Amino acid sequence: MARPAAEPIAILGAGAVTPLGADVDAFWSGLVTGADGISRIERFFVDDLRVGRGGEIKKLRALRPEAPRGDCRASRLLLQAAEDLLARVAPGAAPDRIAVAVGTALGGVEQLERAVGAGGRLRHAAGGLYEAPAHALARRLGARGPVLTVSTACASGASALGAAAELLRAGAADVVVAGGYDILCRFVLRGFDALRSLTRDRVRPFDRRRSGLLLGEAAALVLMTRERDARGPRLGRLLGHASGSDGAHIAAPDPEGRGLELALRAALADAGVGPDDVDFVSAHGTGTPLNDRIETEVLKRVLGPRAWTVPVNSIKGGLGHTMGAAATLEAIMCLLAAREGVLPATLGLEERDPACDLDYVAPAARPAHLRVSVSTSLGFGGCNAALVLEGATP
Amino acid sequence: MSAPAARAATMGTRVAGVGLLTGWGEGPGALPADAARAAGGRAVIALAPPALDGGRFRRATRECLLGIAAVEALLRDAGLRREAIRGPATALVYVTAAAYAAANVAFVGAAAGGALHFPYTAPSAVPAEVAIEFGLTGPYLILLGGAPAAIDALWQATRLLERAGCERALVLAVETFAECAGLWARGRRLVRGPLVEAAACALLLPGGRPAAYAAAPGPTPLEALARRRAGETLACAPLVALALAGGARARGPLALGGEWRGRRAGLTWAGR
Numbered sequence: 245m246a247r248p249a250a251e252p253i254a255i256l257g258a259g260a261v262t263p264l265g266a267d268v269d270a271f272w273s274g275l276v277t278g279a280d281g282i283s284r285i286e287r288f289f290v291d292d293l294r295v296g297r298g299g300e301i302k303k304l305r306a307l308r309p310e311a312p313r314g315d316c317r318a319s320r321l322l323l324q325a326a327e328d329l330l331a332r333v334a335p336g337a338a339p340d341r342i343a344v345a346v347g348t349a350l351g352g353v354e355q356l357e358r359a360v361g362a363g364g365r366l367r368h369a370a371g372g373l374y375e376a377p378a379h380a381l382a383r384r385l386g387a388r389g390p391v392l393t394v395s396t397a398c399a400s401g402a403s404a405l406g407a408a409a410e411l412l413r414a415g416a417a418d419v420v421v422a423g424g425y426d427i428l429c430r431f432v433l434r435g436f437d438a439l440r441s442l443t444r445d446r447v448r449p450f451d452r453r454r455s456g457l458l459l460g461e462a463a464a465l466v467l468m469t470r471e472r473d474a475r476g477p478r479l480g481r482l483l484g485h486a487s488g489s490d491g492a493h494i495a496a497p498d499p500e501g502r503g504l505e506l507a508l509r510a511a512l513a514d515a516g517v518g519p520d521d522v523d524f525v526s527a528h529g530t531g532t533p534l535n536d537r538i539e540t541e542v543l544k545r546v547l548g549p550r551a552w553t554v555p556v557n558s559i560k561g562g563l564g565h566t567m568g569a570a571a572t573l574e575a576i577m578c579l580l581a582a583r584e585g586v587l588p589a590t591l592g593l594e595e596r597d598p599a600c601d602l603d604y605v606a607p608a609a610r611p612a613h614l615r616v617s618v619s620t621s622l623g624f625g626g627c628n629a630a631l632v633l634e635g636a637t638p
Numbered sequence: 639m640s641a642p643a644a645r646a647a648t649m650g651t652r653v654a655g656v657g658l659l660t661g662w663g664e665g666p667g668a669l670p671a672d673a674a675r676a677a678g679g680r681a682v683i684a685l686a687p688p689a690l691d692g693g694r695f696r697r698a699t700r701e702c703l704l705g706i707a708a709v710e711a712l713l714r715d716a717g718l719r720r721e722a723i724r725g726p727a728t729a730l731v732y733v734t735a736a737a738y739a740a741a742n743v744a745f746v747g748a749a750a751g752g753a754l755h756f757p758y759t760a761p762s763a764v765p766a767e768v769a770i771e772f773g774l775t776g777p778y779l780i781l782l783g784g785a786p787a788a789i790d791a792l793w794q795a796t797r798l799l800e801r802a803g804c805e806r807a808l809v810l811a812v813e814t815f816a817e818c819a820g821l822w823a824r825g826r827r828l829v830r831g832p833l834v835e836a837a838a839c840a841l842l843l844p845g846g847r848p849a850a851y852a853a854a855p856g857p858t859p860l861e862a863l864a865r866r867r868a869g870e871t872l873a874c875a876p877l878v879a880l881a882l883a884g885g886a887r888a889r890g891p892l893a894l895g896g897e898w899r900g901r902r903a904g905l906t907w908a909g910r
Contacts, residue, residue, distance in 0.1 A: 250801065349760065351782070356739065357746050359821055369824045373736060374761065375782040379899045391901055392790055393782040395761045403779060410797045416851055431746065435756035486803065489730060489778040491769035495757040503775060506726055510777070510803065624757055625766030627778055 249516020252634070253409045253482040254474035258576045259329025260464040261321055263299035263563055267328040271573070272580050275588035276609050280562050282446065282458055288430045295442035298428050299460025299564030312380045316371045318352045319380040322425045325463035326384055333467050335385065335419045336475075343389035343417035344382045345408040346465070347400025347424035348568035349623070351393070352376045354429040377425065389417045396487070397623025398528075400424050401464065401571030402631050406485035412470050425463035426567035432459060439495065441532065447565075448592040449529035449558035450536045450600040457530040460564025464572035480579035480635040483616070484515025490626025501538040503628040504620060508546045511618070515632035519547045522554055523614035524587060526574040528622050529558020530565055531592065539620060540600045555612065557605040561591030571621040575631055578617035582635020587612045649800045651907075652846025653892075655716025656877060656885035657708050660836040660868055661685045664711060666881040673869035677832035681823065683869060684816040685835035694770075699758045701737040702767040705812050708837035709768055712808070715885060716841055723841075724773035729804035732765035733781045733791040733811045735872040735898070740817035764812055777803045785861075785896020786903035788876040792840070792894070793851040793905055799844045807842045811874040828899075834869035838877035840885070847907040854904035858893040872898075876905070 260267065263281030264274030274281065281299045290296030307323050314320075335342050351374020359368035370376060375393035382391045390411060394404040401424025408422035426432075436442050436459060443456030471481060488506035490498035497504070512518065525547075527539050536558075544551045559577055560566075566573060581587050586609050593606040619631040661683030662668045662676070670676035677683060687700040688707040695703065713720065738761045745759045757763060762780055769775070777798050781787045788811050795807035815822055815833040822833055857865070864871075864879035871878055876894045883892055892907040 353742060353759075356742055359824070360743055360746050369821045370828050372739070372742075372821075373782075374738070375735075375787070375899075379901075382901075388901075390790060390903065391783075391786075391899075393787070395780045395782050396778065397760055397762045407779065407781075407794060410794060410801075414797060414851070416793075431742070431759075435745070435759065438756055487778045488726070489765075489769045489775050491773055491775045493770070494763060494766050503778075506775065514801070623762065624760050625762035626769060627762055627766075627780070 250484060250514050251413045252471045253412055253468050254471045255479045255482060255579060256467045256469060256474060257329055257333030257479055258466045259325045259332065260462065260573060260576065261301060261324045262462040262573065263301055263460050266305055268576065274562065275559055275577060276586055278589055278591055280591065282564055285428060290433060293433060293437040295437055295444055298458050299566065300428050301461055312383050316352045316355050316377065317427045318425060319377040321427060321461065321463035322377045322381050323384055325465045326381055329465045329467060335467065337418040339386050339388040341389055341418040342385060342387035343411050343420040344378055344387050345392040345394065345404045345420055345422040346378045346381065347394040347404035348374055348426055349395065349397050349400055350426050350432055350567065353431050354427060357431055385421055396627035396629065397625055398567050398570060399621035399623040399627040399629040400568040402619065402621040402629035403487060405482060405572065405575060405631060406487065406629065408468050409482055409485055412468060418469060418473065420468045421465055422468055423465035423572040424568040426461060426569055428459055428461040443531065446592050447531040447561045449531045449561055449590050450597060450604050451593045452595045452597040454531045454533060454536060456532055458564040460566040462566040462569035462573060464569045464576055466576065478636055480582060480633055482631060483517065483634050484511045484632040486510030486514055487629045490628065492626055495624055497534060497538055497622050498626060501542040503626055504622060505542045505545055507628040507630040508542060508620060511630035511632050517616055517632060519550055521616045522547060522618050524578065524581065524617045525554055525556040526578050526617060526619040527556050527558045528620050529560055531560060535622060537599050540602055543602060551602060553603060555587055555605050556602050557587060557590045559588060571619060571629065574619045575633055578619055578633045579635045582614050585611055585613060650846045650848050651796045651799055651842050651844060653880060654841040654843045654886050655712050656881040657711025657715050657839045658878060658881040659685060659708055659711055661834045669867040673832060673834060673867060677869060681831050681833060682815045682819050683832055683834040697754055698767055699741050699763065701764050701812050701814055704837035705764040705768045705810055706771050708810060708839040709772060712839040712841055720772060726776045727805040728774050729777040729795060729798045729807040730765055730769055730774050731779045731791045731795045731807060731809045733788045733873045734761060734813060735784045737764060737812040737814050740814055743818055765810065768810060784872045784898025785875040786898050786901050788873045789894055789896055789903035789905045792876065795842050796849050799842060808839055809842065810839045811877050812837045813872045813874050829870050832869040834871050836871040836874035836878065838874045840877050840880055850906045852904055853902040854895045858895040860893055861895040
């Protein structure tokens with residue numbers, strides 16, 4: 245039996261720091277112009293690794309004096325994204341009605357590396373727990389409502405927006421600052437390098453020659469409130485969200501994409517929209533052989549005959565896979581694409597893979613009039629998530 | 639903005655069972671009257687990993703094995719077979735404060751490689767192994783933090799049930815400390831001992847009493863009881879409290895609470 249659509253959630257503004265620049269404007273202009281944020285990693289030793297490139301943020305802005313102090317890079321990224329967000333929109337609620345919900349795959353793991361090392365100190369041990377940066381963000385915001393850290397691996401940024409939506413729909417908060425973050429550090433680069441997941445080529449989502457991903461670092465936040473409470477301009481709306489577990493493998497996606505399909509169908513149902521309403525898909529699109537094929541097949545099953553006419557992109561070619569930040573950045577991209585009437589191109593896609601035969605946006609950005617977007621995410625451990633978003637069209 | 643809602647109520651849910659393993663043994667009956675006294679000065683009360691059959695587990699961490707054992711304990715408590723939870727109608731909500739730290743420290747210390755070990759450094763490894771083992775393919779959420787995160791997890795599970803995202807929800811928590819005892823000793827301002835390893839799983843079903851989600855000003859009696867009887871179990875503490883209250887057999891009001899990094903959270907089911 246069909247259930248009624250869930251209450252839509254207004255997204256009032258966004259903030260970000262990415263390898264493409266220090267704020268959301270730089271992120272968007274970089275996407276539209278096809279800027280490449282991939283470079284040789286300089287912040288830590290990579291000479292012993294197969295791949296030493298990624299989407300590294302070369303310089304962080306100085307934080308405002310009221311920001312919590314500390315040397316945790318993950319917290320600094322998150323706080324810089326928060327300052328970008330707060331420069332655009334104010335939370336406008338009592339402190340105990342402001343919640344935080346952020347996703348991360350790695351948290352402050354670099355602090356744990358420091359704590360384990362010689363001379364490790366208490367602040368490093370406490371900061372090494374993955375939820376420490378979310379509490380730093382809550383302190384910066386003066387938020388005294390729920391503080392959630394979501395860690396569904398590389399789907400974290402989508403799961404966090406979903407958890408935030410539930411806080412709002414149920415009245416547990418009036419506004420939520422939600423999003424995701426992750427940093428490039430030796431810990432994660434060593435891990436993906438050992439798994440042979442990283443490419444020595446460029447990232448090529450959906451390309452015949454795709455051979456793996458590159459990692460990136462970023463933080464992205466949005467300010468969310470109930471649609472009925474929203475005042476003033478908004479960036480768009482989160483119409484629906486859902487998750488699904490593969491229950492198949494610790495590190496590889498289910499070859500049939502069953503968890504992703506379940507998440508995508510449930511998110512559309514949550515939003516109260518059907519496949520015919522979908523105007524655009526922001527794919528996870530990591531550039532690994534398996535991921536891109538699975539996503540393509542799932543989109544065909546869920547969207548049916550329309551799958552071949554709905555534009556699809558991946559923005560990981562120019563950013564790298566920003567892990568916990570990825571899905572939030574992709575959600576922001578969907579909303580900006582609707583507002584600006586432009587779909588960013590899939591950087592790195594040059595030769596179509598016959599097994600990936602949808603309408604991928606490449607080689608250049610394309611004008612488009614869109615309302616409803618879908619964003620898909622997959623993560624280690626069989627975590628899948630999908631978001632359905634509606635842009636505030638011009 | 640809407641007038642502040644003092645409490646975010648949900649539709650009725652009921653606890654159909656709680657599986658509990660702690661360093662003291664299985665079930666609430668194994669808990670001492672006073673954990674601090676029973677610890678006798680020991681900083682960590684460890685929980686031995688269960689012996690599980692199958693080559694699939696040869697690389698799984700102790701945390702993963704404990705997660706699986708907690709679900710098996712739940713099935714025993716609820717009188718259910720594995721088939722009852724298999725499939726897309728069961729949601730899995732996992733929560734931990736630190737049951738990834740041991741894997742992370744081991745990975746940091748490893749000289750090279752680690753391809754097989756790296757996926758187990760993620761907090762998502764425990765629910766992944768549980769999902770694989772029990773065939774759970776429904777909605778999925780992982781929250782990190784101390785006891786308030788477990789309260790959040792229970793509440794998010796009730797939301798999943800309310801939104802008809804699933805027919806039942808497992809809320810699973812695992813905490814281990816032994817491998818990182820030195821780190822915890824440095825972080826003793828964050829936690830009070832004794833640190834007691836635990837793995838717990840609650841089964842929530844729709845129907846029954848509505849739950850109200852709101853911070854309580856101080857520890858609830860049940861929260862204090864769980865702390866006194868079990869010791870510091872971080873994210874497992876609210877599930878320890880549920881087990882102490884009788885799990886599926888609890889009749890009076892159930893007021894769960896927890897505090898971590900200065901934040902309090904609470905979840906209250908009215909009496910029946």
